[in-house]
Amino acid sequence: MRDGDAGEPVLRVEGVETHYDATDGFLDRLLGRSRRVRAVDGVDFELREGETLGVVGESGCGKTTLARSVLRLVEPTAGSVYHRGEDLTALSSAALRDRRKDLQYVFQDPLSSLDPRLTAGDVVGEPLDVHGLATGAERDARVRELLETVGLKPSHAARYPHEFSGGQRQRLGIARALAVDPEVIVCDEPVSALDASVQAQILNLLADLQAEFGLAYVVIAHDLRVIEHVSDRVAVMYLGEFVERGPTEAVFDPPYHPYTEALLSAIPEPDPLWEGDGIRLEGTVPSPVDPPSGCRFHTRCPRLVPAAEYDLPGEVWRSLTDLKLRAMEADGVASLTAVSPSGEAGGSPAGDDAVDPLDPTSPTDPTSPDDSISPDDPTDSTSPADSTGPADPTEVPRGTFDVLVREEFGLPEPLPDADAEAAVGDAIDALHDDRIEEAAELLDAVFVSPCERHHPTEYQVGTDHGIACLRYDDGFDEEIGTFADGAEPTGSEPTGSAE
Numbered sequence: 001m002r003d004g005d006a007g008e009p010v011l012r013v014e015g016v017e018t019h020y021d022a023t024d025g026f027l028d029r030l031l032g033r034s035r036r037v038r039a040v041d042g043v044d045f046e047l048r049e050g051e052t053l054g055v056v057g058e059s060g061c062g063k064t065t066l067a068r069s070v071l072r073l074v075e076p077t078a079g080s081v082y083h084r085g086e087d088l089t090a091l092s093s094a095a096l097r098d099r100r101k102d103l104q105y106v107f108q109d110p111l112s113s114l115d116p117r118l119t120a121g122d123v124v125g126e127p128l129d130v131h132g133l134a135t136g137a138e139r140d141a142r143v144r145e146l147l148e149t150v151g152l153k154p155s156h157a158a159r160y161p162h163e164f165s166g167g168q169r170q171r172l173g174i175a176r177a178l179a180v181d182p183e184v185i186v187c188d189e190p191v192s193a194l195d196a197s198v199q200a201q202i203l204n205l206l207a208d209l210q211a212e213f214g215l216a217y218v219v220i221a222h223d224l225r226v227i228e229h230v231s232d233r234v235a236v237m238y239l240g241e242f243v244e245r246g247p248t249e250a251v252f253d254p255p256y257h258p259y260t261e262a263l264l265s266a267i268p269e270p271d272p273l274w275e276g277d278g279i280r281l282e283g284t285v286p287s288p289v290d291p292p293s294g295c296r297f298h299t300r301c302p303r304l305v306p307a308a309e310y311d312l313p314g315e316v317w318r319s320l321t322d323l324k325l326r327a328m329e330a331d332g333v334a335s336l337t338a339v340s341p342s343g344e345a346g347g348s349p350a351g352d353d354a355v356d357p358l359d360p361t362s363p364t365d366p367t368s369p370d371d372s373i374s375p376d377d378p379t380d381s382t383s384p385a386d387s388t389g390p391a392d393p394t395e396v397p398r399g400t401f402d403v404l405v406r407e408e409f410g411l412p413e414p415l416p417d418a419d420a421e422a423a424v425g426d427a428i429d430a431l432h433d434d435r436i437e438e439a440a441e442l443l444d445a446v447f448v449s450p451c452e453r454h455h456p457t458e459y460q461v462g463t464d465h466g467i468a469c470l471r472y473d474d475g476f477d478e479e480i481g482t483f484a485d486g487a488e489p490t491g492s493e494p495t496g497s498a499e
């Protein structure tokens with residue numbers, strides 16, 4: 001069913017939060033410190049009859065926790081999940097067990113989720129027993145029918161899980177879920193453990209079963225191709241929140257959230273219909289224990305909004321923010337330069353051909369004549385006598401250090417904005433003096449993106465298509481770098497239209 005044929009919501013998820021207690025060790029307890037992993041942090045969605053909602057995001061975004069929270073396989077910390085209008089989070093365990101007849105779960109790894117001591121017949125028959133749905137010959141007939149429905153043979157009933165292939169085991173997991181004639185099946189990475197050819201067979205099976213039984217699915221996957229293939233609507237999840245959602249074709253066509261765009265760009269052979277322009281997603285999902293301020297994606301976003309008071313292109317702003325964030329987290333200055341303490345190039349954006357100013361064999365010295373490294377310079381740790389390379393980048397001349405830092409972060413020299421150049425020069429001075437905390441504070445006082453200050457709510461960019469990004473918010477004025485009417489985005493209601 002495509003969006004617009006909106007049926008009755010069978011499932012309504014409102015403000016669900018699931019936080020894990022990760023308080024660790026004696027010291028945490030002694031000091032009364034608690035560490036909470038905010039795995040799911042305020043998610044809303046509706047699932048309609050016969051529809052598939054795909055939830056996509058990188059590893060660690062909270063997809064599995066969300067899937068399990070919806071069925072109360074883990075207890076949500078806050079929020080509600082309504083099935084046909086009844087709040088599952090308020091049900092007693094007995095009532096919930098009963099309700100699970102309508103709401104089933106298919107696991108990522110069928111082998112670990114199937115009891116190895118049970119035959120396939122018992123795996124599929126167990127839910128019939130638990131819910132008192134069939135006994136004796138009727139049960140056996142139903143088991144055979146279910147095995148056939150998922151493409152297995154009735155004779156497979158006598159086999160044990162380890163005697164099946166991966167794809168067959170997933171079919172068995174699906175048969176078990178189908179046994180109770182559910183309305184909703186939550187499929188957690190249903191094909192990620194399978195070979196590509198088998199993946200297609202399982203996805204086709206899920207589609208056939210949906211058509212035959214009118215099932216509604218929530219499909220969790222990190223693979224956008226899987227999500228595009230199966231979903232009527234898509235929700236893109238980042239660090240415990242949905243950052244974009246809408247009908248599949250809308251979410252995969254511009255405009256999209258920068259995170260969606262980055263996920264699309266990461267696909268090796270992108271669908272020609274997708275217009276992502278090859279932006280790269282750097283790093284990994286930050287810790288959900290202490291998520292970034294404002295937009296949680298700002299620490300990696302290739303479309304970070306620059307502060308209006310500086311006249312800087314977006315990519316330079318991104319580089320400045322990267323320098324700031326690394327300075328805030330770094331243990332030492334060495335990790336902020338293009339050369340590691342061992343003298344090896346360290347992730348310079350200029351690549352292998354870059355001139356290494358600390359390499360005496362480098363063909364050209366990119367530093368200014370005043371800063372060039374002289375064999376007589378006592379601070380020149382790259383002198384040929386030093387076979388181990390520079391031990392400490394702060395011991396190289398200031399000019400060379402400046403080049404190394406800019407090279408590491410892809411910062412031009414000078415920056416096109418004089419005030420920004422002065423600030424970054426001061427920060428590099430502080431770094432060169434090994435005052436890393438001071439440098440971080442300086443950068444943090446000067447270079448603050450609106451994305452760090454405002455937590456974006458979801459803005460409607462099309463019919464049933466919402467994006468939580470300041471760039472799409474009518475109320476946000478990029479020229480002045482804040483909300484035109486002085487208002488902050490609040491709540492989760494759509495507040496504008498950018499279409």
Ligand SMILES: Nc1ncnc2c1ncn2[C@@H]1O[C@H](COP(=O)(O)OP(=O)(O)OP(=O)(O)O)[C@@H](O)[C@H]1O
Nearest residue numbers: 020022037039058059060061062063064065066288
């Ligand atoms: N039982 C737990 N206790 C503490 N933290 C947890 C627990 N389960 C998951 N987490 C953390 O919660 C965050 C979200 O994990 P989750 O497994 O839900 O994400 P995911 O998007 O499904 O990733 P993956 O595909 O790797 O499973 C991660 O940081 C994870 O380390």
